[in-house]
Amino acid sequence: MEHEKLWYLRRLDIFSGLSDEEYGVIDRDSQSLNLRKRQMLPFRGTAQQAVYFVKKGSIKLVRTSAEGHEFIIDILGPSTLFGELEGGLDADGSEVIAEALEETLLCMMRRENFDRLMALVPALGTRITKLSGLRLRKIQNRLVDMLYSSVEARLAKTFLTLANEFGVTGRDGLLIDLRLTHNDYAGLIASTRETVSTGLNALCRKGIIDIRDHRVLLKDREQLTRLAGREIPGEIRRQFEMGKG
Numbered sequence: 001m002e003h004e005k006l007w008y009l010r011r012l013d014i015f016s017g018l019s020d021e022e023y024g025v026i027d028r029d030s031q032s033l034n035l036r037k038r039q040m041l042p043f044r045g046t047a048q049q050a051v052y053f054v055k056k057g058s059i060k061l062v063r064t065s066a067e068g069h070e071f072i073i074d075i076l077g078p079s080t081l082f083g084e085l086e087g088g089l090d091a092d093g094s095e096v097i098a099e100a101l102e103e104t105l106l107c108m109m110r111r112e113n114f115d116r117l118m119a120l121v122p123a124l125g126t127r128i129t130k131l132s133g134l135r136l137r138k139i140q141n142r143l144v145d146m147l148y149s150s151v152e153a154r155l156a157k158t159f160l161t162l163a164n165e166f167g168v169t170g171r172d173g174l175l176i177d178l179r180l181t182h183n184d185y186a187g188l189i190a191s192t193r194e195t196v197s198t199g200l201n202a203l204c205r206k207g208i209i210d211i212r213d214h215r216v217l218l219k220d221r222e223q224l225t226r227l228a229g230r231e232i233p234g235e236i237r238r239q240f241e242m243g244k245g
Contacts, residue, residue, distance in 0.1 A: 008055040009107065013079040014127060022121050029113035035059075035100035051083040051114045057104025058166070058178060062187060064095045072187035073139060075101070075178065077165050081128065101178060146190045149229070151199040154189040156228035159209065159218055172210070172217060179214040 009015055009026055018026075035041060035057070052059075054076050061073040061082060073096065076082055082098065109117070118125035138161070145157055159176060168175045180188075186196045200216075203209045208224055210217040218224060 008105065009053075012053060012055065014053070014081065014131065015124070018121065018124065022124075025117060025120060026107075026109070029117065030107050030109040033106040033108055035104045035106065037100060037102050039100050041098040041100070041106075049111050051081060051109050051111065052098070053081045053107040053109070054078050055105040055107055058101040059098050059104060059106075060101055060184065060187075062097050062099065064097065070187050071190055072184065074135065075162065075166075075188075081131070101180070142188075151189065151191055151195055152203060153227055153229060154191070155185065155196070155199050155203065156208075156224050158185065158188050159216055159224065160228055162216075163218060167218075170217070173219040174217070175212065176216045176218070180216075181214065 009023060009030075015023070015026065030053075032055075033041070033052075041052070041059070056078055059076045059082065061076070063071045063073050065071075074082070118128070142157075142161075145154055149157065162176045162178060163174055166177045168177045182193045182196045182200070185191075185200070186193045189196070191199075200209070200211065204211065206220075206223065208218075208220045208227065210219055
């Protein structure tokens with residue numbers, strides 16, 4: 001099991017280029033956690049105590065307000081981490097919980113060990129600080145979009161964001177390889193399940209997307225671009241073109 005843990009650690013982008021000694025520190029000061037599909041991580045109230053790296057699978061982070069409203073902060077795939085931002089996100093008394101969207105393997109490092117690692121490997125600390133800044137900006141941009149965009153536009157922007165990390169090219173288009181419920185999409189765009197269902201059906205009728213086994217297939221790049229109000233990132237554009245070829 002320990003050999004398997006080190007194998008995964010060496011393949012995480014965030015840990016690329018470290019020495020054997022530095023990998024050994026991470027291996028010694030961390031532990032692996034296996035989560036079943038839709039299993040909650042024992043994460044409530046522990047954001048200040050540990051940092052988690054996603055080795056395999058996907059995690060959604062959900063913020064629940066005192067009134068019981070849920071908002072999905074982020075969906076994370078392999079080579080990402082969480083816990084470094086979430087301690088600040090629940091400062092207003094709301095809870096942040098983590099839930100596995102599929103069979104997921106995590107690496108957990110206690111906060112004091114994580115801080116010691118950052119001091120030992122300054123380059124890694126710089127890398128993680130940069131990634132944390134990018135995540136925070138992504139979350140902030142989504143919040144702004146929710147204030148000024150229609151439901152269909154919010155869905156289109158969400159699809160582009162998810163496709164950037166979870167997109168799989170096929171003949172019919174670009175498949176977001178995540179099985180998300182209508183409630184999940186409602187949590188991502190701060191809407192209701194009923195409104196999301198109406199929006200998804202409208203996008204299907206227009207031929208922009210299709211639903212395949214709870215996964216969204218992006219079919220029309222041009223309409224998706226116009227609806228989202230922004231250019232499709234280069235990597236997603238290439239994936240669309242590969243599918244058409």
